[in-house]
Amino acid sequence: MIAITRYRVPGEDADGFAERMTAVLTALSASPGFRSGRLARTVDDPDLWAIVTEWDGAGHYRRALGDYAVRLQFIPLAALAVDEPGAYEIVASF
Numbered sequence: 001m002i003a004i005t006r007y008r009v010p011g012e013d014a015d016g017f018a019e020r021m022t023a024v025l026t027a028l029s030a031s032p033g034f035r036s037g038r039l040a041r042t043v044d045d046p047d048l049w050a051i052v053t054e055w056d057g058a059g060h061y062r063r064a065l066g067d068y069a070v071r072l073q074f075i076p077l078a079a080l081a082v083d084e085p086g087a088y089e090i091v092a093s094f
Helices: 011-029 058-066 068-080
Strands: 002-008 034-041 048-055
Touching: 002 068, 011 034, 011 048, 011 068, 048 058, 058 068
Parallel strands: none
Antiparallel strands: 002 048, 034 048
8 A cells, every 4th residue: 555645845844844754754664564655845836745655554554653753753744734535555556
């Protein structure tokens, strides 16, 4: 499964956001079931970011988010998140 969370980050906060989210990805990468993770920024709207992670399954993803070390870094960034569904089951892959 993949998890995609988009964030609306004002330009003046971009450098700090990238640094903090990279720390979140590092923490998540130590979790069982983690496959990959990326932090991206749209080229059309520089205030819009996304973190995209891939997991062995939804259970692994949810347990990783519940880890105390991950929550300490991830939860403070939640205020910037766009409120929309973020967990996706992979239907086709090439």
